[in-house]
Amino acid sequence: MRRTAARERALTGAAVYRGMDQATLDRQYSPSSRVPSLTAYLSEYARLSTAARRDHPVRTGLAYGTHPAELLDYFPSAAPGRPPLLVFVHGGNWQALGRAESAFPAPPLLAAGAAVAVVEYGLAPDVGLDTMAGMVRRAVDWLLRHADRLGFAADRLHLCGTSAGAHLAAMALLPGSWHGPDVSRRIAGAVLLSGMYDLEPIRLSYVNEALRLDEAGARRNSPLHLLPARLPPVVAARGGNETEEYVRQHEQMVAALRPRAAVTEVVAERRDHFSLPYELGARGTELGDAVLTQMDLGGQTEPRGQTDLGGQMDLGGTTA
Numbered sequence: 001m002r003r004t005a006a007r008e009r010a011l012t013g014a015a016v017y018r019g020m021d022q023a024t025l026d027r028q029y030s031p032s033s034r035v036p037s038l039t040a041y042l043s044e045y046a047r048l049s050t051a052a053r054r055d056h057p058v059r060t061g062l063a064y065g066t067h068p069a070e071l072l073d074y075f076p077s078a079a080p081g082r083p084p085l086l087v088f089v090h091g092g093n094w095q096a097l098g099r100a101e102s103a104f105p106a107p108p109l110l111a112a113g114a115a116v117a118v119v120e121y122g123l124a125p126d127v128g129l130d131t132m133a134g135m136v137r138r139a140v141d142w143l144l145r146h147a148d149r150l151g152f153a154a155d156r157l158h159l160c161g162t163s164a165g166a167h168l169a170a171m172a173l174l175p176g177s178w179h180g181p182d183v184s185r186r187i188a189g190a191v192l193l194s195g196m197y198d199l200e201p202i203r204l205s206y207v208n209e210a211l212r213l214d215e216a217g218a219r220r221n222s223p224l225h226l227l228p229a230r231l232p233p234v235v236a237a238r239g240g241n242e243t244e245e246y247v248r249q250h251e252q253m254v255a256a257l258r259p260r261a262a263v264t265e266v267v268a269e270r271r272d273h274f275s276l277p278y279e280l281g282a283r284g285t286e287l288g289d290a291v292l293t294q295m296d297l298g299g300q301t302e303p304r305g306q307t308d309l310g311g312q313m314d315l316g317g318t319t320a
Contacts, residue, residue, distance in 0.1 A: 026206040028245035031273035041274040048104035064142035069122040079113035084156035084295045091163025095124045109281035115152045124210040133171040134180030141181040158189040166195025170223035191235045197224035197253045231261035240269035
């Protein structure tokens, strides 16, 4: 879809998707329309992420591929033995944010005994959606190949994404290698927050000005229609304050997942699209408890000791 096509549809006022005109559809896929200030959230993400990197051992800028954006930050667990890993894939409508603003979910997960990896990937319009999906797969593959050196259990990797990141995480659950290495059978569990899983309405909305999806590309990148018969356990969550289309997409994905996986559905009534990830790993919240239970961390309350970074982390990047 070209920008001019969207503008022409907006001028006519014709129905574009499910009876919605262009302005309504665009508003439905603009989650910031439901919050007072997107800027306030983005500033808080950056502030909390800076604090996470300041207050916890972290290996930054680990290259998982050859593209300049194929970098991740790794927070080792302080727990003994081989802890689980949560891999966090940020949102931003596939065209904003990165590692710098996306470490904020790490502290409560670290406190519970998990390791955390924060993945950066290329953004639209410079990078297409097929390539982004491949990047997330490559990040998972790289982490699994380096599990021993990083110090987490390779059979306990849990992939989490929020918004556009939830879409990319869901794509990594699909078998086959057309988007990159097939990691689908090596993911122990998934956490999908406020995601978009059918991209046909995205193709028809303002978001596609950056993505430039055609009909085939939207179908190829719609995990809702491509799910395999069996999947690992999934926590599927949304905020109580989401647009109707985000609610519909969530409900359709949950319905499609239930015959294929053990699904824990969470609707955090007091949260919106942007505040929901604050509860990742936070004990006493429905989402945090569900995630920790899926990672087999429900009974642990405090980390025991600190992981020594010396000697085992010669993977590039910078220790902060």
